[in-house]
Amino acid sequence: xxxxxxxxxxxxxxxxxxxxxxxxxxxxxxxxxxxxxxxxxxxxxxxxxxxxxxxxxxxxxxxxxxxxxxxxxxxxxxxxxxxxxxxxxxxxxxxxxxxxxxxxxxxxxxxxxxxxxxxxxxxxxxxxxxxxxxxxxxxxxxxxxxxxxxxxxxxxxxxxxxxxxxxxxxxxxxxxxxxxxxxxxxxxxxxxxxxxxxxxxxxxxxxxxxxxx
Amino acid sequence: xxxxxxxxxxxxxxxxxxxxxxxxxxxxxxxxxxxxxxxxxxxxxxxxxxxxxxxxxxxxxxxxxxxxxxxxxxxxxxxxxxxxxxxxxxxxxxxxxxxxxxxxxxxxxxxxxxxxxxxxxxxxxxxxxxxxxxxxxxxxxxxxxxxxxxxxxxxxxxxxxxxxxxxxxxxxxxxxxxxxxxxxxxxxxxxxxxxxxxxxxxxx
Numbered sequence: 205x206x207x208x209x210x211x212x213x214x215x216x217x218x219x220x221x222x223x224x225x226x227x228x229x230x231x232x233x234x235x236x237x238x239x240x241x242x243x244x245x246x247x248x249x250x251x252x253x254x255x256x257x258x259x260x261x262x263x264x265x266x267x268x269x270x271x272x273x274x275x276x277x278x279x280x281x282x283x284x285x286x287x288x289x290x291x292x293x294x295x296x297x298x299x300x301x302x303x304x305x306x307x308x309x310x311x312x313x314x315x316x317x318x319x320x321x322x323x324x325x326x327x328x329x330x331x332x333x334x335x336x337x338x339x340x341x342x343x344x345x346x347x348x349x350x351x352x353x354x355x356x357x358x359x360x361x362x363x364x365x366x367x368x369x370x371x372x373x374x375x376x377x378x379x380x381x382x383x384x385x386x387x388x389x390x391x392x393x394x395x396x397x398x399x400x401x402x403x404x405x406x407x408x409x410x411x412x413x414x415x416x417x
Numbered sequence: 418x419x420x421x422x423x424x425x426x427x428x429x430x431x432x433x434x435x436x437x438x439x440x441x442x443x444x445x446x447x448x449x450x451x452x453x454x455x456x457x458x459x460x461x462x463x464x465x466x467x468x469x470x471x472x473x474x475x476x477x478x479x480x481x482x483x484x485x486x487x488x489x490x491x492x493x494x495x496x497x498x499x500x501x502x503x504x505x506x507x508x509x510x511x512x513x514x515x516x517x518x519x520x521x522x523x524x525x526x527x528x529x530x531x532x533x534x535x536x537x538x539x540x541x542x543x544x545x546x547x548x549x550x551x552x553x554x555x556x557x558x559x560x561x562x563x564x565x566x567x568x569x570x571x572x573x574x575x576x577x578x579x580x581x582x583x584x585x586x587x588x589x590x591x592x593x594x595x596x597x598x599x600x601x602x603x604x605x606x607x608x609x610x611x612x613x614x615x616x617x618x619x620x621x
Contacts, residue, residue: 246474341468
Protein backbone atom coordinates (compact mmCIF):
# COMPACT_ATOMS: atom_id res chain seq x y z
CA UNK A 205 0.00 0.00 0.00
CA UNK A 206 2.84 2.34 -0.81
CA UNK A 207 0.50 4.79 -2.45
CA UNK A 208 2.14 7.82 -0.94
CA UNK A 209 5.31 7.15 -2.88
CA UNK A 210 3.28 7.63 -6.02
CA UNK A 211 1.73 10.78 -4.61
CA UNK A 212 0.24 12.35 -7.73
CA UNK A 213 0.41 15.94 -6.59
CA UNK A 214 4.13 15.85 -5.99
CA UNK A 215 4.85 13.39 -8.80
CA UNK A 216 6.48 15.05 -11.77
CA UNK A 217 5.82 14.69 -15.50
CA UNK A 218 6.64 11.36 -17.07
CA UNK A 219 8.10 12.60 -20.35
CA UNK A 220 10.93 12.43 -21.28
CA UNK A 221 11.82 9.48 -19.10
CA UNK A 222 14.20 9.70 -16.17
CA UNK A 223 16.45 7.18 -17.87
CA UNK A 224 16.72 9.30 -20.97
CA UNK A 225 17.41 12.45 -18.98
CA UNK A 226 20.03 10.71 -16.88
CA UNK A 227 21.74 9.35 -19.96
CA UNK A 228 21.88 12.84 -21.46
CA UNK A 229 23.02 14.44 -18.20
CA UNK A 230 25.78 11.85 -17.86
CA UNK A 231 27.10 13.10 -21.18
CA UNK A 232 27.23 16.64 -19.82
CA UNK A 233 23.84 17.84 -21.05
CA UNK A 234 23.00 20.52 -18.49
CA UNK A 235 19.42 21.14 -19.65
CA UNK A 236 18.76 17.45 -18.98
CA UNK A 237 19.98 17.85 -15.41
CA UNK A 238 17.87 20.98 -15.11
CA UNK A 239 14.84 18.96 -16.27
CA UNK A 240 15.57 16.38 -13.57
CA UNK A 241 15.88 19.20 -11.04
CA UNK A 242 12.57 20.71 -12.15
CA UNK A 243 10.94 17.33 -11.92
CA UNK A 244 12.03 16.43 -8.42
CA UNK A 245 13.04 19.57 -6.58
CA UNK A 246 9.71 19.94 -4.76
CA UNK A 247 9.66 16.38 -3.51
CA UNK A 248 13.27 16.71 -2.45
CA UNK A 249 12.48 19.97 -0.71
CA UNK A 250 9.51 18.45 1.14
CA UNK A 251 11.71 15.58 2.29
CA UNK A 252 14.52 17.90 3.38
CA UNK A 253 12.05 20.15 5.17
CA UNK A 254 10.65 17.13 6.97
CA UNK A 255 14.07 16.39 8.40
CA UNK A 256 15.56 19.83 9.08
CA UNK A 257 12.26 21.66 9.73
CA UNK A 258 13.53 24.99 8.44
CA UNK A 259 12.78 26.41 5.00
CA UNK A 260 16.16 28.05 4.33
CA UNK A 261 18.05 25.04 5.61
CA UNK A 262 15.91 22.76 3.46
CA UNK A 263 16.83 24.86 0.41
CA UNK A 264 20.51 24.51 1.33
CA UNK A 265 20.04 20.75 1.60
CA UNK A 266 18.39 20.60 -1.84
CA UNK A 267 21.24 22.60 -3.37
CA UNK A 268 23.85 20.40 -1.72
CA UNK A 269 22.03 17.22 -2.75
CA UNK A 270 21.66 18.16 -6.41
CA UNK A 271 25.32 19.16 -6.60
CA UNK A 272 26.38 15.90 -4.95
CA UNK A 273 24.13 13.93 -7.27
CA UNK A 274 25.53 15.68 -10.34
CA UNK A 275 29.09 14.99 -9.29
CA UNK A 276 28.29 11.31 -8.79
CA UNK A 277 26.00 10.97 -11.77
CA UNK A 278 28.53 8.88 -13.67
CA UNK A 279 28.19 6.24 -10.95
CA UNK A 280 24.42 5.99 -11.26
CA UNK A 281 23.71 2.79 -13.13
CA UNK A 282 19.95 2.70 -12.80
CA UNK A 283 19.77 -0.23 -10.37
CA UNK A 284 17.17 1.78 -8.43
CA UNK A 285 14.87 4.48 -9.71
CA UNK A 286 16.35 7.92 -10.15
CA UNK A 287 14.16 9.33 -7.40
CA UNK A 288 15.14 6.60 -4.95
CA UNK A 289 18.76 7.45 -5.64
CA UNK A 290 18.10 11.17 -5.31
CA UNK A 291 16.02 10.64 -2.22
CA UNK A 292 18.92 8.88 -0.49
CA UNK A 293 21.27 11.71 -1.38
CA UNK A 294 18.79 14.24 0.00
CA UNK A 295 18.38 12.25 3.21
CA UNK A 296 22.14 11.99 3.67
CA UNK A 297 22.59 15.69 2.94
CA UNK A 298 19.84 16.54 5.44
CA UNK A 299 21.37 14.33 8.14
CA UNK A 300 24.84 15.78 7.43
CA UNK A 301 23.30 19.22 7.78
CA UNK A 302 21.86 18.33 11.18
CA UNK A 303 25.20 16.87 12.26
CA UNK A 304 27.02 20.04 11.31
CA UNK A 305 24.60 21.89 13.52
CA UNK A 306 24.83 19.31 16.29
CA UNK A 307 21.23 18.40 15.70
CA UNK A 308 21.94 14.94 14.35
CA UNK A 309 19.08 12.51 14.91
CA UNK A 310 20.79 10.58 17.67
CA UNK A 311 18.11 11.03 20.28
CA UNK A 312 17.71 7.90 22.31
CA UNK A 313 14.46 6.21 21.46
CA UNK A 314 13.12 6.00 25.00
CA UNK A 315 14.00 9.60 25.74
CA UNK A 316 12.35 10.70 22.56
CA UNK A 317 9.17 8.83 23.38
CA UNK A 318 9.15 10.24 26.89
CA UNK A 319 9.60 13.69 25.39
CA UNK A 320 6.69 13.12 23.04
CA UNK A 321 4.43 11.86 25.77
CA UNK A 322 5.23 14.88 27.91
CA UNK A 323 4.60 17.26 25.03
CA UNK A 324 1.33 15.72 24.01
CA UNK A 325 -1.99 17.22 25.03
CA UNK A 326 -3.77 15.96 28.11
CA UNK A 327 -5.77 13.28 26.39
CA UNK A 328 -2.78 11.85 24.57
CA UNK A 329 -2.96 8.64 26.48
CA UNK A 330 -6.55 8.08 25.46
CA UNK A 331 -7.01 4.91 23.53
CA UNK A 332 -10.39 6.03 22.25
CA UNK A 333 -9.82 7.03 18.65
CA UNK A 334 -11.04 10.49 17.78
CA UNK A 335 -11.49 12.35 14.55
CA UNK A 336 -11.05 15.98 13.69
CA UNK A 337 -14.28 17.46 12.35
CA UNK A 338 -14.39 18.35 8.66
CA UNK A 339 -11.39 18.17 6.35
CA UNK A 340 -8.29 19.20 8.28
CA UNK A 341 -6.06 19.12 5.20
CA UNK A 342 -8.19 21.80 3.53
CA UNK A 343 -8.04 23.92 6.67
CA UNK A 344 -4.34 24.40 6.00
CA UNK A 345 -5.23 27.44 3.92
CA UNK A 346 -5.56 29.17 7.27
CA UNK A 347 -2.22 30.57 8.29
CA UNK A 348 -2.75 30.11 12.02
CA UNK A 349 -3.51 26.45 11.44
CA UNK A 350 -0.33 26.04 9.42
CA UNK A 351 1.71 27.75 12.10
CA UNK A 352 0.32 25.56 14.86
CA UNK A 353 0.87 22.48 12.77
CA UNK A 354 4.44 23.52 12.04
CA UNK A 355 4.98 24.09 15.73
CA UNK A 356 3.71 20.59 16.50
CA UNK A 357 5.89 19.07 13.77
CA UNK A 358 8.82 21.06 15.08
CA UNK A 359 8.44 19.51 18.51
CA UNK A 360 8.87 16.04 17.10
CA UNK A 361 12.43 14.79 17.35
CA UNK A 362 14.25 14.65 13.97
CA UNK A 363 14.02 10.84 14.18
CA UNK A 364 10.27 10.82 14.62
CA UNK A 365 9.68 13.52 12.02
CA UNK A 366 11.92 11.79 9.49
CA UNK A 367 10.03 8.52 9.93
CA UNK A 368 6.70 10.30 9.57
CA UNK A 369 7.82 12.07 6.41
CA UNK A 370 9.46 9.01 4.90
CA UNK A 371 6.32 6.99 5.45
CA UNK A 372 3.57 9.52 4.73
CA UNK A 373 5.20 11.45 1.91
CA UNK A 374 7.61 8.97 0.40
CA UNK A 375 5.69 5.82 1.22
CA UNK A 376 8.78 3.93 2.31
CA UNK A 377 8.29 0.49 3.82
CA UNK A 378 9.33 -0.26 7.39
CA UNK A 379 12.27 -2.23 6.08
CA UNK A 380 13.42 0.57 3.81
CA UNK A 381 13.17 3.07 6.64
CA UNK A 382 15.02 0.75 9.01
CA UNK A 383 17.81 0.49 6.45
CA UNK A 384 17.94 4.23 5.93
CA UNK A 385 17.94 5.00 9.64
CA UNK A 386 20.17 2.08 10.60
CA UNK A 387 17.81 0.70 13.21
CA UNK A 388 15.40 -2.20 13.60
CA UNK A 389 11.97 -2.45 12.04
CA UNK A 390 10.53 -2.53 15.56
CA UNK A 391 12.13 0.83 16.32
CA UNK A 392 10.71 2.26 13.10
CA UNK A 393 7.23 1.01 13.99
CA UNK A 394 7.44 2.44 17.49
CA UNK A 395 8.65 5.80 16.23
CA UNK A 396 5.94 5.90 13.62
CA UNK A 397 3.28 4.92 16.12
CA UNK A 398 4.28 7.57 18.64
CA UNK A 399 4.78 10.26 15.99
CA UNK A 400 1.32 9.60 14.59
CA UNK A 401 -0.33 9.52 17.97
CA UNK A 402 1.41 12.74 18.92
CA UNK A 403 0.25 14.41 15.70
CA UNK A 404 -3.23 12.98 16.04
CA UNK A 405 -3.65 14.51 19.47
CA UNK A 406 -2.19 17.80 18.34
CA UNK A 407 -4.59 17.91 15.42
CA UNK A 408 -7.45 17.60 17.87
CA UNK A 409 -6.00 20.49 19.83
CA UNK A 410 -5.18 22.62 16.80
CA UNK A 411 -8.49 22.26 15.05
CA UNK A 412 -10.30 22.81 18.27
CA UNK A 413 -13.11 20.35 17.71
CA UNK A 414 -13.31 16.66 17.95
CA UNK A 415 -15.79 14.02 17.18
CA UNK A 416 -15.86 11.08 19.51
CA UNK A 417 -17.15 7.99 17.81
CA UNK B 418 -8.41 -0.84 21.35
CA UNK B 419 -5.60 -3.17 22.32
CA UNK B 420 -1.95 -2.70 21.52
CA UNK B 421 -2.13 -5.66 19.14
CA UNK B 422 -5.00 -4.07 17.29
CA UNK B 423 -3.11 -0.80 17.02
CA UNK B 424 -0.12 -2.59 15.56
CA UNK B 425 -2.26 -4.55 13.14
CA UNK B 426 -4.05 -1.40 12.05
CA UNK B 427 -0.79 0.38 11.45
CA UNK B 428 0.63 -2.49 9.45
CA UNK B 429 -2.57 -2.68 7.44
CA UNK B 430 -2.63 1.02 6.60
CA UNK B 431 1.08 1.03 5.79
CA UNK B 432 0.77 -1.92 3.43
CA UNK B 433 2.96 -4.12 5.57
CA UNK B 434 0.58 -7.10 5.65
CA UNK B 435 0.51 -10.05 3.34
CA UNK B 436 -2.60 -10.35 1.18
CA UNK B 437 -4.05 -12.98 3.50
CA UNK B 438 -3.35 -10.96 6.62
CA UNK B 439 -4.93 -7.90 5.04
CA UNK B 440 -8.07 -9.82 4.05
CA UNK B 441 -8.47 -11.18 7.54
CA UNK B 442 -7.95 -7.78 9.09
CA UNK B 443 -10.45 -6.14 6.76
CA UNK B 444 -13.13 -8.47 8.12
CA UNK B 445 -12.17 -7.44 11.65
CA UNK B 446 -12.14 -3.80 10.65
CA UNK B 447 -15.61 -3.99 9.17
CA UNK B 448 -16.96 -5.34 12.46
CA UNK B 449 -15.41 -2.74 14.74
CA UNK B 450 -16.52 0.86 14.84
CA UNK B 451 -13.57 1.69 17.05
CA UNK B 452 -11.06 0.25 14.58
CA UNK B 453 -12.76 2.09 11.74
CA UNK B 454 -12.48 5.38 13.60
CA UNK B 455 -8.86 4.71 14.45
CA UNK B 456 -8.14 4.01 10.79
CA UNK B 457 -9.86 7.24 9.77
CA UNK B 458 -7.91 9.20 12.39
CA UNK B 459 -4.59 7.84 11.15
CA UNK B 460 -5.63 8.67 7.60
CA UNK B 461 -6.37 12.22 8.72
CA UNK B 462 -2.86 12.52 10.12
CA UNK B 463 -1.44 11.29 6.84
CA UNK B 464 -3.53 13.69 4.80
CA UNK B 465 -2.59 16.65 6.95
CA UNK B 466 1.12 15.86 6.93
CA UNK B 467 1.19 15.31 3.18
CA UNK B 468 -0.87 18.47 2.57
CA UNK B 469 1.43 20.52 4.82
CA UNK B 470 4.61 19.47 3.06
CA UNK B 471 3.05 19.76 -0.39
CA UNK B 472 1.97 23.27 0.42
CA UNK B 473 5.40 24.13 1.81
CA UNK B 474 6.98 22.86 -1.41
CA UNK B 475 4.55 24.91 -3.50
CA UNK B 476 5.31 28.00 -1.45
CA UNK B 477 9.02 27.42 -1.95
CA UNK B 478 8.69 27.00 -5.73
CA UNK B 479 10.01 30.49 -6.62
CA UNK B 480 13.00 29.97 -4.32
CA UNK B 481 13.59 26.51 -5.76
CA UNK B 482 13.59 28.03 -9.25
CA UNK B 483 16.11 30.64 -8.18
CA UNK B 484 18.19 27.95 -6.50
CA UNK B 485 19.01 26.47 -9.91
CA UNK B 486 21.40 29.36 -10.61
CA UNK B 487 23.46 28.38 -7.56
CA UNK B 488 23.40 24.71 -8.48
CA UNK B 489 24.47 25.50 -12.04
CA UNK B 490 27.28 27.68 -10.75
CA UNK B 491 28.41 24.81 -8.53
CA UNK B 492 28.29 22.43 -11.48
CA UNK B 493 30.44 24.76 -13.56
CA UNK B 494 32.91 25.58 -10.85
CA UNK B 495 36.03 23.43 -10.95
CA UNK B 496 36.88 21.76 -7.67
CA UNK B 497 39.75 24.20 -7.12
CA UNK B 498 37.42 27.17 -7.49
CA UNK B 499 34.94 25.74 -5.06
CA UNK B 500 37.58 24.96 -2.45
CA UNK B 501 40.81 26.68 -3.49
CA UNK B 502 43.91 24.76 -2.52
CA UNK B 503 45.93 27.14 -0.41
CA UNK B 504 49.40 26.10 0.78
CA UNK B 505 49.49 25.29 4.48
CA UNK B 506 52.03 27.95 5.38
CA UNK B 507 50.09 30.60 3.47
CA UNK B 508 47.00 29.70 5.47
CA UNK B 509 48.97 29.79 8.74
CA UNK B 510 50.57 33.09 7.75
CA UNK B 511 47.20 34.55 6.84
CA UNK B 512 45.74 33.34 10.13
CA UNK B 513 48.57 34.92 12.11
CA UNK B 514 48.25 38.13 10.09
CA UNK B 515 44.51 38.22 10.66
CA UNK B 516 45.00 37.55 14.35
CA UNK B 517 47.60 40.32 14.56
CA UNK B 518 45.33 42.74 12.71
CA UNK B 519 42.55 41.98 15.14
CA UNK B 520 44.65 42.20 18.30
CA UNK B 521 47.24 44.73 17.21
CA UNK B 522 46.50 47.07 20.15
CA UNK B 523 46.70 44.28 22.71
CA UNK B 524 49.98 43.04 21.22
CA UNK B 525 51.57 46.52 21.49
CA UNK B 526 50.43 47.02 25.08
CA UNK B 527 51.54 43.48 25.95
CA UNK B 528 54.98 44.00 24.43
CA UNK B 529 55.54 47.28 26.30
CA UNK B 530 54.30 45.73 29.53
CA UNK B 531 56.52 42.71 29.07
CA UNK B 532 59.58 44.85 28.40
CA UNK B 533 58.88 46.97 31.47
CA UNK B 534 58.48 43.78 33.54
CA UNK B 535 61.83 42.45 32.35
CA UNK B 536 63.56 45.73 33.17
CA UNK B 537 62.05 45.80 36.66
CA UNK B 538 63.04 42.18 37.24
CA UNK B 539 66.61 42.85 36.10
CA UNK B 540 66.91 45.75 38.50
CA UNK B 541 65.77 43.60 41.41
CA UNK B 542 67.53 40.30 40.76
CA UNK B 543 71.17 39.94 41.75
CA UNK B 544 73.27 38.67 38.91
CA UNK B 545 75.79 35.95 39.89
CA UNK B 546 79.05 37.64 40.61
CA UNK B 547 81.42 34.97 39.47
CA UNK B 548 82.32 31.31 39.31
CA UNK B 549 85.06 28.92 40.27
CA UNK B 550 86.05 26.00 38.12
CA UNK B 551 87.71 22.96 39.63
CA UNK B 552 89.14 20.10 37.65
CA UNK B 553 89.42 16.87 39.64
CA UNK B 554 92.38 14.60 39.16
CA UNK B 555 90.23 11.52 39.25
CA UNK B 556 92.00 10.36 42.40
CA UNK B 557 89.68 10.65 45.41
CA UNK B 558 92.69 11.33 47.63
CA UNK B 559 93.86 14.30 45.63
CA UNK B 560 92.32 17.63 46.58
CA UNK B 561 90.41 19.52 43.96
CA UNK B 562 92.47 21.96 42.05
CA UNK B 563 91.44 25.40 40.95
CA UNK B 564 91.96 25.61 37.22
CA UNK B 565 90.32 28.88 36.36
CA UNK B 566 87.79 31.58 37.10
CA UNK B 567 87.42 33.28 40.46
CA UNK B 568 85.03 35.19 42.54
CA UNK B 569 84.82 38.79 41.59
CA UNK B 570 85.68 41.06 44.45
CA UNK B 571 88.46 38.71 45.61
CA UNK B 572 86.42 36.43 47.79
CA UNK B 573 87.69 33.09 49.04
CA UNK B 574 86.15 29.70 48.86
CA UNK B 575 86.76 26.79 51.22
CA UNK B 576 86.63 23.40 49.63
CA UNK B 577 86.99 20.15 51.55
CA UNK B 578 89.49 17.59 50.50
CA UNK B 579 87.05 15.38 48.67
CA UNK B 580 86.73 14.02 45.17
CA UNK B 581 84.46 15.65 42.62
CA UNK B 582 82.07 12.75 42.72
CA UNK B 583 81.24 13.53 46.32
CA UNK B 584 80.36 17.16 45.69
CA UNK B 585 76.66 17.61 45.17
CA UNK B 586 76.20 20.99 46.82
CA UNK B 587 78.40 23.59 48.32
CA UNK B 588 77.71 25.63 51.41
CA UNK B 589 79.33 29.01 51.32
CA UNK B 590 79.13 31.63 54.01
CA UNK B 591 77.67 34.81 52.63
CA UNK B 592 76.68 33.13 49.40
CA UNK B 593 75.63 29.86 47.79
CA UNK B 594 77.20 27.35 45.52
CA UNK B 595 76.03 24.74 43.06
CA UNK B 596 77.96 22.10 41.20
CA UNK B 597 77.57 20.29 37.91
CA UNK B 598 79.74 18.01 35.87
CA UNK B 599 80.80 18.29 32.26
CA UNK B 600 81.27 14.80 30.78
CA UNK B 601 84.75 13.76 29.75
CA UNK B 602 85.86 13.96 26.14
CA UNK B 603 88.67 12.08 24.36
CA UNK B 604 89.87 10.23 27.43
CA UNK B 605 90.25 13.33 29.56
CA UNK B 606 88.85 13.47 33.09
CA UNK B 607 85.41 15.00 33.53
CA UNK B 608 85.22 18.60 34.66
CA UNK B 609 83.28 19.63 37.74
CA UNK B 610 82.09 23.23 37.69
CA UNK B 611 81.11 24.97 40.89
CA UNK B 612 79.07 28.17 40.67
CA UNK B 613 79.35 30.44 43.66
CA UNK B 614 77.02 33.38 44.10
CA UNK B 615 77.30 36.10 46.69
CA UNK B 616 74.27 37.00 48.68
CA UNK B 617 75.74 40.25 49.90
CA UNK B 618 78.14 42.73 48.50
CA UNK B 619 81.78 42.18 49.27
CA UNK B 620 84.05 39.15 49.46
CA UNK B 621 82.72 35.75 50.41
